[in-house]
Amino acid sequence: MYRERAAVRLGGAVRWASVSAGDGPVRVLPDGCLDLLWSSRAGLLVAGPDRTAQVGRSVPGERWIGLRLPPGVGPAVFGVPAEELRDRRVPLTDLWGRAADDLAERVEAAAEPVGATPPLTVTDWSAVAASVLEEVARARLRAAGGPDPLGARVAARLAAGATVAATAAEVGLGARALHRRSRLLFGYGPKTLARILRMRRALDLARGGAPLAEVAALTGYADQAHLTRDVRELAGVPPTRLLAPPEG
Template structure:
């Protein structure tokens, strides 16, 4: 039996709980999606920072449970700026007291449903953490709607420098990179649903199909054809092949 990926909305606003069971299959890549994940695998708790390029896990046969946070939400819960974790996988013990993290990891490993236990952990810490920046949530919504960065910044009353500084802290990179990542995800979602490449490029906000092809190569490390051939047909930064966030590629 091959890998099986499942996800559901979390009780934490904007987050997703997901699992990937182990099994023989081809290596997969995790694509940038603007998110950060809290992960449990093999008795280890760690964090996947925001990606700017495709990430290939060291062990593609491992099983995982994860909580994927909405773009910009994880830094307040974890207590670390997103840019410090950009393109990195970091043990949670490097961010929180090591002894406590070991106990948490053991508790999750002993749970009947590690993903639910991981969700409970995220909920407890979110209750005591500062609220995510509502201005940046509005920025994400604007960029995801295809707005130019300048329009998204103006809509929330932030200047370019202010927006860039807040974006580095919350997203791990500047708003232009976030806009590219979100546009790529919109385009790939359309490709997965069977929309022709040229139309997917136009609807997602790319100049043309060639523009989309360059973005897939730069951010996903693959080609449109290879992605389309390997991607699931329906279903979202996690260590898992998933269709609407960081997706799988062969």
């Protein structure tokens, strides 16, 4: 079970929750974002920006609550450059110390209520726990003076299909300066972010029913073969595998 919804008080962020139904591999595609996570097994974690898909293994009954921050916002919330978290899953205590322990107690109380009458549904406990994560992230973002506005501008232009050169010109930076700022904000340079965002855009179109050849043309790939190669490099499997309905 996986569900997500827009955050209530943190613009552009997404709350999500999942409960593992069985033991098996879980593939998480890169998206240019940092996530604040709580797992019933592992506690509070920060998921850094991935360059390629992360493949883990689900544990039956494990519950996850997540707050996915918009591209470029994570560094202001977590207090470290995104590149320090690239391709990593880091215990929140490594970044926030005692404050992370206090937050863990609040999230666990919300996600694992004792004596609730009637018993809370998945929708209920996930919404309460996610609201705690959102409240804390919002407060830390406010204390940091807000996110670097460059992050939203760069991510929006690249997500819309603009070239890196055009994006750099629009935000008034040279190529090297944009690369340096992008590593701090997103964890990698603008070319990598553009590839990831283009893949996400292509997969969204394909899930909506568009044929892959049409998707490739609409999203700037040379042809369907180019799309397939790029998705395989970033996701570890071809798009047909990602688009196939789940077994069972």
